[in-house]
Amino acid sequence: MEKTLVSVVGPTAIGKTKLAIVLARHFDTDVISADSRQFYKEMNIGTAVPSAEELSLAQHHFIQHKSIFDHYSVGAYEKDAISMLHKLFKAKDLVVMVGGSGLYIDAVAKGLDEFPEVPPHFRKNLNKKLEKDGLESLQKMLHELDPVYYAKVDLENPHRLIRALEICLASEKPYSSFLSYDKKKRAFQTVTIGLNTERSILYDRINKRVDKMVDRGLLAEVESLKNFKGLNALQTVGYKELFAYFDGNCTLDFALGEVKKNTRRFAKRQLTWFKRNQETLWVTPSMNEERIILKLEKDLIGKK
Template sequence: MVPSIVLNVVASYIMTKTLISIIGPTAIGKTNLSIKLAQHFNTEIISADSRQFYKEMQIGTAAPTSSELHAAPHHFIHHKSIEENYTVGDFEKDAITTLEHLFQKHDIVIMVGGSGLYVDAVTKGLDDFPKVDSKIRVQLNTILETEGLESLQEQLKKLDPESYRTIAIDNPHRVIRALEVSIGSKKPYSSFLTSKEKPREFETISIGLTADRNIIYDRINQRVDLMVKEGLLEEVKQLLPKKHLNALNTVGYKELFSYLEGEWTLDFAISEIKKNTRRFAKRQLTWFRKNETTLWFDFETDVSSIISKITNELNEKSQS
């Protein structure tokens, strides 16, 4: 007869629902790892990459290929149009609902993505921000139109250096959001990012991939070159009439819009994509390293070693 204590441990392991969150800078190999883990644990993947939500943006977002999508079930890939207003709050609600459904079938689910705010929205919940006068956003949008994004960036740098250092500084929506909270509350936007985490019905194991900076930058440069070869310029041409949409105000698209409108040469636009992507990767790492519980691995680590570490973590959590 099996001792009751053993049955309790086994039952605890079975009932423990775990989200394995794969993070790291762009072009580091997160998609490949997520598929291998999903196949090993016979489970599904949700994407927390905010740019890959949009079906019109395939090449420039390095979204999973059709073969990758068939290698494991994916969620939140190309499920929205750039015409739709889809916020991080919307994603939090949708992702939690999806996880509730997936955890009815699986004890483990994989999440992958480089959008730090979206990852945190799922694992920790969004912070509660104060209500601010809507006129502030109107004024900031006017500054954006008349003086450009750089003016807003400089203002944020003075009011909230921490947010300037960590948010997607090239995204006008994010900059304006941080500024309106900072101005309206008279407190830095970053000061509101410390609230207590919301309770979740699952455990989270955070797996980070990284490499030396020069390797990361070289992989980014190679990826951009591959995007161009695969037809990024043609993709951007099709989207030029909609360049005003917030979803398209992102690296890889805005630079080629400048080329198509005669402001830059193609070579310069491509070099700007590489530079801005490298800056984005630096901010990603700054954001992700705030999580002290993340288990970091070199990007060339054999997947069996990562699986072994995850299995140990699962066993420890089931027995705690």
């Protein structure tokens, strides 16, 4: 049997973790996380890390294995994940990967593009500009230097903006000119199963998840991290909005409303990314799990 990586994708709060565990138990295999928000051990509630019970149901990798103080790039993750897959495929014919971070998923399945080396002063200057002039200044700069990438990047993610801008400035070429659409050859096939549902149902799931996070102690978690709010790992939905609250810049109700709104926007961007893959088998969270497994085996794993 050809070695197979089953990639479970979809927007936040859709139920990817549950499905990944079902698949892992059915195929007697491990789960690799491709959720870049769940890499950090200091971030638990706000990133919806699988519970202890869920983690006990299947062996997971790349869950809270780093600190927010560590620099961990998508390139480093690609190398670590491919190394782990090489090890797992010695004993397994199939491994499950799950997550909502499209760039990290593509890095494993397709490989990363090659970029030129960038002197550190470019990033240092861009970080200063972000701090002084705000995110909008970086968005405007990217629009001028690379309108192609501007049209598809997550404009609310300062890390992605700075990465693209430093390449533009250092190379004097658009970041998008370095992007390749040719897959790198992997020693395994990747099949993708996507979870999605009606937008109103998804948005309701998101709103309820945020409320549950608050009940579980999200405010205390964010408050414990407020002194480190400038770190890249913390530039994410659910944290930056509550940092504004703890800084006295808004009310709690407003901050939580922003968390829900920005999470919904994030989910929309995730779907836009994942729907680019025309070979994805899309299912709904309400679909019978046995039926999903049957469809996966019949429609995807059987294809070469």
